[in-house]
Amino acid sequence: VALSANGPVTLWARDIGWGRDNPRLPGVTLPPTIRITDDLATATGADTLLLALPAQALGGFLADHAPLLDGKRLVSTAKGIDLSHLTGPSVLLSEACPRATIAVLTGPSFAADIARGLPTALTLACADADASRALQHDLSTPVLRLYRTTDVTGAELGGALKNVIAIAAGVAIGAGLGDSARAAIITRGFAEMTRLATHLGARPETLTGLSGLGDLTLTCTSAQSRNFRYGQALGARQPFDATTTVEGAATARAVAALARRLGQDMPIAAMVARLTEGRMTVDDAALHLMTRPLKEE
Numbered sequence: 121v122a123l124s125a126n127g128p129v130t131l132w133a134r135d136i137g138w139g140r141d142n143p144r145l146p147g148v149t150l151p152p153t154i155r156i157t158d159d160l161a162t163a164t165g166a167d168t169l170l171l172a173l174p175a176q177a178l179g180g181f182l183a184d185h186a187p188l189l190d191g192k193r194l195v196s197t198a199k200g201i202d203l204s205h206l207t208g209p210s211v212l213l214s215e216a217c218p219r220a221t222i223a224v225l226t227g228p229s230f231a232a233d234i235a236r237g238l239p240t241a242l243t244l245a246c247a248d249a250d251a252s253r254a255l256q257h258d259l260s261t262p263v264l265r266l267y268r269t270t271d272v273t274g275a276e277l278g279g280a281l282k283n284v285i286a287i288a289a290g291v292a293i294g295a296g297l298g299d300s301a302r303a304a305i306i307t308r309g310f311a312e313m314t315r316l317a318t319h320l321g322a323r324p325e326t327l328t329g330l331s332g333l334g335d336l337t338l339t340c341t342s343a344q345s346r347n348f349r350y351g352q353a354l355g356a357r358q359p360f361d362a363t364t365t366v367e368g369a370a371t372a373r374a375v376a377a378l379a380r381r382l383g384q385d386m387p388i389a390a391m392v393a394r395l396t397e398g399r400m401t402v403d404d405a406a407l408h409l410m411t412r413p414l415k416e417e
């Protein structure tokens with residue numbers, strides 16, 4: 121919707137039976153300038169393809185369709201770590217489409233806000249500095265402001281890890297542990313995010329930018345966030361709609377596995393992994409975090 125302000129846009133989906141009113145984006149009617157198709161070959165005629173798939177679905181999608189995407193400018197919006205490969209979307213994309221230019225678009229941005237034309241600032245990450253500049257130019261609009269970086273690892277890890285911490289923040293609120301506990305989770309969660317991401321080669325300043333701290337702040341404090349709401353339901357011991365995309369649940373398990381492999385200390389992510397798998401109660405999780413050995417900040 122936002123990019124249709126810049127020129128022709130084709131929207132591909134495997135099921136387009138919903139017409140111009142997609143139930144996944146309630147209250148928004150897609151403008152007539154957007155061409156909608158379920159024929160991927162039609163959509164992949166464009167040079168630039170935005171891939172807005174959940175992280176755990178991207179690998180399967182690429183296995184089916186990579187030849188149609190190779191050689192294009194591929195921009196992933198997925199915020200997660202693939203559980204079977206323990207990598208972010210950029211690695212999945214570059215392995216499946218070796219001739220493509222790979223970029224990541226991430227940062228604090230609810231789809232509903234963007235579609236309503238509310239002002240939003242994002243990070244556009246691409247290892248190729250020239251391609252990054254060109255994409256930044258092509259994908260910015262007067263209400264969608266893109267900052268560019270070549271630190272793809274930092275940008276995609278910030279987006280993936282903030283979802284895990286948002287679940288923990290939701291648990292704290294849902295369980296009635298209070299705003300002070302949430303602030304502690306955000307701050308110590310940010311320390312965890314930075315530790316893992318820099319160990320994997322990210323630049324610290326990327327983590328303090330829109331894709332890290334920016335999105336962490338949004339997701340841990342807004343009831344619009346699915347990850348936060350899922351955590352709230354867990355904390356309050358209430359059911360949650362299993363069809364809702366909650367990226368942080370699978371990513372918590374991926375992070376726990378990565379942290380074990382790399383010898384990194386990720387206590388909040390490990391706790392979220394155990395909680396989401398039903399291997400720990402909320403009371404035990406809080407007690408566990410509060411009684412860890414005392415240390416320097």
Ligand SMILES: NC(=O)C1=CN([C@@H]2O[C@H](COP(=O)(O)OP(=O)(O)OC[C@H]3O[C@@H](n4cnc5c(N)ncnc54)[C@H](OP(=O)(O)O)[C@@H]3O)[C@@H](O)[C@H]2O)C=CC1
Nearest residue numbers: 134135144172173174175177181197198199229230231365
């Ligand atoms: N929603 C938001 O506010 C934001 C989301 N993101 C990130 O973008 C990514 C996508 O999120 P979002 O759009 O909200 O997710 P949703 O679950 O709402 O939508 C996912 C879309 O992907 C499609 N899909 C899933 N699997 C496949 C597949 N194998 N082949 C083809 N299509 C598939 C679904 O199709 P179908 O309907 O047929 O199932 C659906 O259209 C996530 O990583 C999310 O974190 C980033 C910023 C904001």
Ligand SMILES: O=C(CO)COP(=O)(O)O
Nearest residue numbers: 227228229230345346347
């Ligand atoms: O990434 C998002 C906002 O930046 C969307 O968050 P949720 O997936 O938690 O709804």
